[in-house]
Amino acid sequence: MNRHTLESVLQFAVAAAALACAGYGQTLINLGTQSRNINFTGAQSTSPVQTGATAPATCSQGQMFLNIAATPGQNLYVCTATNIWTLESGAPGSSNYQTLLTNSTAAPAEPTLNFSSSFSLTDDPGTSSTNLGLASVNSNVGTFGSATQVPVLTVNAFGQITAVSTTSLGAGSLAVPSGTLALMPLTCTAGALYFATDQPAGQQLYTCSSANMWTQMLNLGGSGALQITDGSLDINPAVVPQLGVANTFTGFNTMTDGISLLTTDPQPACSSSTRGTLWFIDNGSSKDDLQVCVYNGTAFAWVNIY
Numbered sequence: 001m002n003r004h005t006l007e008s009v010l011q012f013a014v015a016a017a018a019l020a021c022a023g024y025g026q027t028l029i030n031l032g033t034q035s036r037n038i039n040f041t042g043a044q045s046t047s048p049v050q051t052g053a054t055a056p057a058t059c060s061q062g063q064m065f066l067n068i069a070a071t072p073g074q075n076l077y078v079c080t081a082t083n084i085w086t087l088e089s090g091a092p093g094s095s096n097y098q099t100l101l102t103n104s105t106a107a108p109a110e111p112t113l114n115f116s117s118s119f120s121l122t123d124d125p126g127t128s129s130t131n132l133g134l135a136s137v138n139s140n141v142g143t144f145g146s147a148t149q150v151p152v153l154t155v156n157a158f159g160q161i162t163a164v165s166t167t168s169l170g171a172g173s174l175a176v177p178s179g180t181l182a183l184m185p186l187t188c189t190a191g192a193l194y195f196a197t198d199q200p201a202g203q204q205l206y207t208c209s210s211a212n213m214w215t216q217m218l219n220l221g222g223s224g225a226l227q228i229t230d231g232s233l234d235i236n237p238a239v240v241p242q243l244g245v246a247n248t249f250t251g252f253n254t255m256t257d258g259i260s261l262l263t264t265d266p267q268p269a270c271s272s273s274t275r276g277t278l279w280f281i282d283n284g285s286s287k288d289d290l291q292v293c294v295y296n297g298t299a300f301a302w303v304n305i306y
Contacts, residue, residue, distance in 0.1 A: 049076075055085045087128040118158040137162045187212050261290075270300040
């Protein structure tokens with residue numbers, strides 16, 4: 001074998017050995033420690049997120065997971081703390097984006113929704129939800145009021161009861177609404193009271209006898225020909241008032257304006273019950289009669305005295 005033939009054999013052996021090493025395995029690169037400013041825009045495809053139907057039980061902060069069994073737009077999770085997966089909300093404009101309405105009118109879309117202090121927000125990572133409720137503004141809860149106590153409420157601008165207590169119905173603590181008669185409410189419930197300040201004394205109190213019906217309460221003292229029984233007097237203009245008992249005049253009585261016997265009622269029969277009664281008869285253009293009911297010794301009869 002000459003010199004040129006030996007060199008050719010050696011070159012072939014070296015090439016074969018190199019090919020054998022290349023076919024045996026490929027070198028793996030650690031992108032985290034052996035790369036800088038990685039740019040995948042030219043790659044044919046990329047899959048940077050772990051997928052599955054159930055998120056792993058453990059995770060490290062910054063790790064991401066795509067739940068392929070959940071609703072699209074609501075299935076991307078980020079590990080915000082050790083072993084805590086947090087759902088990332090869908091972007092505005094997706095099919096799951098909600099519109100905020102005020103009295104059926106759409107409100108401007110803003111990235112932040114701010115609730116007033118009358119509401120309470122509670123984060124629940126376990127169910128990936130935020131719970132909204134009413135804020136507790138009054139720790140004094142229970143039932144208030146009784147036959148002798150009335151509730152006293154403190155209400156804020158949101159309509160919430162911020163404080164509640166009771167007050168006694170002692171003497172003078174329950175005032176009756178008052179004002180002029182013209183300002184008396186047009187509506188009322190049975191049992192309500194109203195004090196009319198511009199009415200005569202003894203005629204100022206009104207009671208709501210039925211729904212929206214005010215009745216004036218009268219206080220009448222003793223008045224000669226009228227009798228008050230049990231503190232009240234019923235007056236019916238269609239019926240001539242009758243005394244419970246007759247008046248007895250003693251001594252000399254002066255009637256400043258005289259006494260009128262003029263009436264359109266029919267003359268009653270002369271009897272023991274009308275004995276001594278005077279009766280005036282209007283005869284129009286003829287002579288009038290003035291009679292008295294007397295007992296003539298045998299019967300009762302009307303006798304002309306004029």
